[in-house]
Amino acid sequence: MVAAAAKSDSAMPDRIAQAVQRLQAALDHKVVTGRAVREQHANVTTYLPNEPADAVVFAECTEDVQAVVRICDALSVPVIPWGAGTSLEGHVNAPFGGICIDLSRMNRILAVNTADLDCVIEPGVTRKRLNEELRDQGLFFPIDPGADASLGGMVSTRCSGTNAVRYGTMKDNVLSLKVVTPTGEILTTATRARKSSAGYDLTRLYVGAEGTLGIITEITLKLYGIPEAVSAAVCPFPSIEAACNTVIATIQSGIPVARIELLDEEQVKASNAYAKLALAETPTLFLEFHGTEASVHEQADRFGELAAEYGGGPSVFAVKPEERTKLWQARHDAYWSVLPMRPGAKAVATDVCVPISSLAECVMETKRDIVEMGLVAPIVGHVGDGNFHTTLMVNVDDPEDLAKAKHYMKRLVERALAMGGTSTGEHGVGQGKMKYMEGEHGTAALEAMRAIKRALDPKNIMNPGKIVAI
Amino acid sequence: MVAAAAKSDSAMPDRIAQAVQRLQAALDHKVVTGRAVREQHANVTTYLPNEPADAVVFAECTEDVQAVVRICDALSVPVIPWGAGTSLEGHVNAPFGGICIDLSRMNRILAVNTADLDCVIEPGVTRKRLNEELRDQGLFFPIDPGADASLGGMVSTRCSGTNAVRYGTMKDNVLSLKVVTPTGEILTTATRARKSSAGYDLTRLYVGAEGTLGIITEITLKLYGIPEAVSAAVCPFPSIEAACNTVIATIQSGIPVARIELLDEEQVKASNAYAKLALAETPTLFLEFHGTEASVHEQADRFGELAAEYGGGPSVFAVKPEERTKLWQARHDAYWSVLPMRPGAKAVATDVCVPISSLAECVMETKRDIVEMGLVAPIVGHVGDGNFHTTLMVNVDDPEDLAKAKHYMKRLVERALAMGGTSTGEHGVGQGKMKYMEGEHGTAALEAMRAIKRALDPKNIMNPGKIVAI
Known part of the structure; x- marks a missing residue:
């Protein structure tokens, strides 16, 4: 278990302090250590506690990211990538401390290839801004998770949203990625060709990897003509x-x-x-x-x-x-409409997805739980994909209320898994869903994931404590 | 380099002989060692020489596959999966000897879930048979590579074909896979949910892995309503x-x-x-x-x-x-129409894919080469994806003719790569395209692929000598 190892590593605070010093020397004003900024970068928008990194580096280019990763690699210090802070499962928390890389300043649109219906962008571009920039050219990028997320974050959570039923999810709409590896090298996962059979699908491996295998610094996306x-x-x-x-x-x-x-x-x-x-x-x-x-x-x-x-x-x-x-x-x-239903409580989004033939049953059983447990949890669903959310209002400071919420969420995930579904259709694993990975995937598949993580990030510095523990 | 290691492994013949003995004891009549059958299973439909395995096992169920893999794992003997023998890049050759697993008898359609628009099948089902079975239910599976390939092979080469422009490739149409791992364990890559963000995308890792990471024994596919x-x-x-x-x-x-x-x-x-x-x-x-x-x-x-x-x-x-x-x-x-154009010669299919804006230029430059080099190589193209094939007629027994063909193919791939394309849009790497992997992916990406191969198949027994050398 990485959690145990990292927690028992008494030299970590020293190494982190050294990393911060070296980063300040190398990147100067781009490094921020103030508490408010660090806590804002661990804003988890859910019931999980805020676990800030020790410093936030505002990267402006791939070379900045490389510099951070090289220093952190040399000192075995965690690196946590941050895009727009809209994640819902504690993806941006730093449970073992370390360095947060804020990628929001890497927000250039590097190329729009109209004939090829693709574009190359930096990870800090948000989806609304991308579509504003594309509109004049009659093009759009369809994936819409609701929040104005960064495209880097959307890639990393394998996000989808309201129109995945027609246009697919991020996995279907990323052509290629530039990634800074855990040792600070740069790799490109694929060419701009619309399809390829040239070896293992590295693109799809980094899509949904939640920053645990490397830091994405460039994204090539498929685009679509704005419908007539x-x-x-x-x-x-x-x-x-x-x-x-x-x-x-x-x-x-x-x-x-x-x-x-x-x-x-x-x-x-x-x-x-x-x-x-x-x-x-x-x-x-x-x-x-x-x-x-x-x-x-x-x-x-x-x-x-x-x-x-x-x-x-x-x-x-x-x-x-x-x-x-x-x-x-x-x-x-x-x-937003749910928030006034229980003032003072926090909105916690659930995210199961089941085969569509089981959707009505899954929703009905979930509603029964909501009524019987006396919860406030209205339902919205991307029903074309069998994916639905309950917006659960939880008083996170009340242990009894939080326990009840967790019990409801556990039952919901177990119900979805029993119906051949998944614990998360589009929000990702982060910290919040790690406990369901073994039940969902089984030991052999989870061990394959761990083997991949160990192979590509042997020091476990890339967003540790997310998805899989190694 | 695995090639060097395997070739220098003088104990391999002994281990293979032991494996064949154990397989005969365990699986009896399902094990065939006759030369004709072995050579037929190394039918590469291209210029590459026939390199037969030492025995062919006709698996009838997942347990048969497990039995073969466990014996081969214990003895570090190569395992080469075989579906319908329609691959085009030497995928089914056994350059280091070993055991071929013929999966064509694993051809059951296990479930058709009409409400969910999916089905669960064994890998030996061919695409034509699948569509015959689905027709009565108003459903079809769109991917059409031309040949009546097995679905297991189609998954493993990340195949596409004439209607990928509308329906995507195999990567877009596989929901889940059951895989026998290199140690004989069984893993399932995903649930039947239409989408998921629950961890690394194991499905897409095995799609296109050409049997180098495990043997697929069950496939869950997306289906579509037959158009009105x-x-x-x-x-x-x-x-x-x-x-x-x-x-x-x-x-x-x-x-x-x-x-x-x-x-x-x-x-x-x-x-x-x-x-x-x-x-x-x-x-x-x-x-x-x-x-x-x-x-x-x-x-x-x-x-x-x-x-x-x-x-x-x-x-x-x-x-x-x-x-x-x-x-x-x-x-x-x-x-078939090209074969009579040069009687006695073999048809060798090329497979580059480029961004569509470069397609006309790539095709024109390729035609210029064909004319200048005096080749017979008509062109067909899945042009909506930027993918085209030349059906090159080669006298493979004439060293000069073969050398000219290889020179032409090398120039074609280099041209496609220079235009931001790929060496293979849909046929896969096999043996034939390995030499282009470094040029296409670069050292860091290729090393990531090697790391994955080493992590999941440390003994390198799964279809060794294909895609990447480790």
Whole structure:
């Protein structure tokens, strides 16, 4: 166990102090050791305690990252990469201390290759800024996790979000990565070719590795043409099951829906109260269709027919951008709308994903838990992928409340695993989900992951204490 | 270098003999040592020499595979997996001897989950048989490499083919794998969830690993609903450049084309002669559109408009299945049509893939080489992905002819790499492309691949002498 080893390493504080000194000598004003900055960089947005690094280095280029990693490698000191601080499972905590590398200043868009529908960017670029920069060229990057995350973080958590059902997840949309290895070397995982069979898929190995195998300093992403037409719809259903069955029928019939999101009646209530909307307080699907004018009409019509078969509808549609935004407001504001439901409590997001045939059952059983345990936990779901979140309001300072929340979360993950699902569809493992890795993957697969970690980061300096313990 | 180590290992023949004895004792009639069977299992369909294993084991279940691997692990003897023998880069050769595991009898379809659009199969199932079995349920598996390959082989080479432009490659369509590890343990790479962020992406690590990290004994694949309507088109162009520019415009404008294939004028000539067709002998695009009736019409119309802008057309269209097949015959028969062009010679397929903006230039420079070197090498291309093959006719028994062919192939790969492309878009590395790995990936990335191989297969018994030498 790395945790034990690192904790028992009495020389670590000395080595860290030396590392900070050397970094200050090498990188001067880019190194910050003030408590506020360090704590802000360990902001975990969840129930996990804040565990700050000993210094934060504001890297401005790949060479800065190399300099930090080389010093930390020489002294066996942990390195924790940081993008925008939107992670949800303690990915940016520094449980053994060490050096946080803030990559937010590495935010240049290095190339946009319109003919190839790709771009090369630095990891600190956020998704909103990327899309602002691309808009004039008629292009966009579709992955949308809600928060304005950095692309480096999105790569590292194998993030997805509302339109993965159409455009895939980060694993499907990264062509290549430049990575600083744990010894400070630079490797490039692939060429800009759209596909390759040239050896092990290093790109997909670093996508979702949460900074535990190296630090990403350049990303080549696939891009898409902005659809000619976009249509949005909101469709109420008599039950969760009816909504889920409509989703299954929609996917099966090949309607290339771009987004299909579920809000349960509790979430709709919260959204109505928060944004002064008047939606029917019943399970509701929010949809978006992308294509040509004719195609989005056809998609919407076909969806409407399927929904009606399950008692859903009538849908409200919107085509103009401002109307679409208004229609989708309840979905976009879901997180914020839950916060006033339990003032003083913290919102903790769960993230299971199950085969879609089990989705209705998984959601229903989870709702039963929520009611029986007296929790505040509205549900939003990327239901086209079988992935749903409950926004659990927890009073993290109340041990009893926290224990109840943990019990609920454990039951939720175990339910998803029993249904052939995963503990995390898109948020990642970080610290929070490590305890479920053995149950989800089994000993042999987990040992293969450990072997990879040991092979590529033998000193265990890369974001230690995340994903796997070695 | 493993090659040197293995060759200098004088005890290998003894250990192999022991392994064969133990296998015969354990698996009896499933073990075959006759020369003809062994040579058939090292059929490399290329210029590389046949290097047969010392025995072929016809595995019937995961336990058979485990039994073989455990015996080979105990004796440090190579294990070479075999599916349908359609690989193109010497993947199934046994350069150091050892045991070939024939997986073709492991051909059961274990589950078809229609609601989840997935299936669980054994690796010996071939793609044609899978689609025959799925048809009644309105489902299909899209990846089509041409040959009736086994799914295990398709996973292992990260294969793609004619409709990757719409449906992705094997990396995008495998949900999970059951793998027998080099020590004979069983691991499962993922759950059936459509997406997950739970740790390192073991699935994508084994996809494309060519049997060098373990033996795949079960595959969970994504499936798709058979499109309501399919329309095919054949469109002549005045030049390669015009055809390539039309492809770029088609992709950029978001037409969700299902297949878009280029045949150069030499290939069209060969196809006309072979199948008694009367196509205009000029660069030609073969297309397929999938969707609703209205959508495929719209797609075809829009493509036609774009093609006309570059001087292409008029297109010939077909909607009925038998007419579509007839229209696409020239593409489907491309390989066979080239064989009579140089009787006695062997067809060797090249496989570079470049960013699509460089495709026309790469094809034109390659054609110049073909003409200047006096080669027979018609071109077919999965141009939507920037991937093209030349079917090079080589007299492999003539050292001069073979040397010229190798010189041409080397120049082709170097050209693709210089353009930011890859040495292999879909055929894999095997033995044939190992020499390009350092040039393509660089030392640091190649060393990361070697580290992974050493970590997961420390005795180097899994298909040694392929992809990377450790």
